[in-house]
Amino acid sequence: MTSAATGSACATCDQYVQTIEIHGPEQLRRIVSTIRAAVAERKLRAVDGQAAFVDLPDFLNLDLSETLPDVLAYRVECMACGRAFELSCECYHGVGGHWQPI
Numbered sequence: 680m681t682s683a684a685t686g687s688a689c690a691t692c693d694q695y696v697q698t699i700e701i702h703g704p705e706q707l708r709r710i711v712s713t714i715r716a717a718v719a720e721r722k723l724r725a726v727d728g729q730a731a732f733v734d735l736p737d738f739l740n741l742d743l744s745e746t747l748p749d750v751l752a753y754r755v756e757c758m759a760c761g762r763a764f765e766l767s768c769e770c771y772h773g774v775g776g777h778w779q780p781i
């Protein structure tokens with residue numbers, strides 16, 4: 680992470696720098712798929728060990744065809760600039776969650 684992150688552009692992760700409110704499981708699945716594609720393209724990488732309070736599968740092993748966990752939280756980083764992003768969802772509250780840069 681550079682100290683001059685504010686206002687700086689990164690060609691790798693700029694397209695992901697937005698806050699998205701998640702309102703349901705189908706939207707969550709789409710966002711997870713988008714992030715996974717970015718990981719596969721080596722734009723983003725999943726960061727381990729950010730959700731020790733719940734027993735979550737690895738981000739890349741989360742099975743989207745099954746019932747999703749009641750609570751999930753993952754952090755990913757830009758491979759180029761190190762900007763961090765958070766994906767979290769409290770599905771059991773019915774309030775969805777969010778994707779956002781942190």
Ligand SMILES: [Zn+2]
Nearest residue numbers: 689692757760
């Ligand atoms: Zn970046």
